Amino acid sequence: xxxxxxxxxxxxxxxxxxxxxxxxxxxxxxxxxxxxxxxxxxxxxxxxxxxxxxxxxxxxxxxxxxxxxxxxxxxxxxxxxxxxxxxxxxxxxxxxxxxxxxxxxxxxxx
Ligand code: FES
Numbered sequence: 001x002x003x004x005x006x007x008x009x010x011x012x013x014x015x016x017x018x019x020x021x022x023x024x025x026x027x028x029x030x031x032x033x034x035x036x037x038x039x040x041x042x043x044x045x046x047x048x049x050x051x052x053x054x055x056x057x058x059x060x061x062x063x064x065x066x067x068x069x070x071x072x073x074x075x076x077x078x079x080x081x082x083x084x085x086x087x088x089x090x091x092x093x094x095x096x097x098x099x100x101x102x103x104x105x106x107x108x109x110x
Contacts, residue, residue: 051077054105
């Protein structure tokens with residue numbers, strides 16, 4: 001089993017960052033990105049209530065289905081229809097996301 005996964009994150013300036021995250025600490029992707037000093041507002045702290053952790057998934061990893069709360073929040077923030085749109089706080093860091101490529105969404109900006 002893999003203890004550390006690698007994720008590629010493109011920030012709002014278009015710079016790609018390669019980050020590492022442990023799979024055994026119950027982190028979600030938003031927390032992993034913040035821990036790697038990426039600028040993600042994440043106002044609600046991971047409760048699927050703000051959309052300021054929005055991302056676009058650019059690789060074809062199989063991710064957990066969107067919950068109704070996540071879908072409603074993305075819809076309310078007018079980003080639901082953007083391809084690959086997700087809330088990063090709703091994606092657990094696990095082996096399944098090793099090599100994931102994402103782009104920070106416009107709502108993450110400070
Ligand atoms: S941190 Fe608020 S919805 Fe993800």
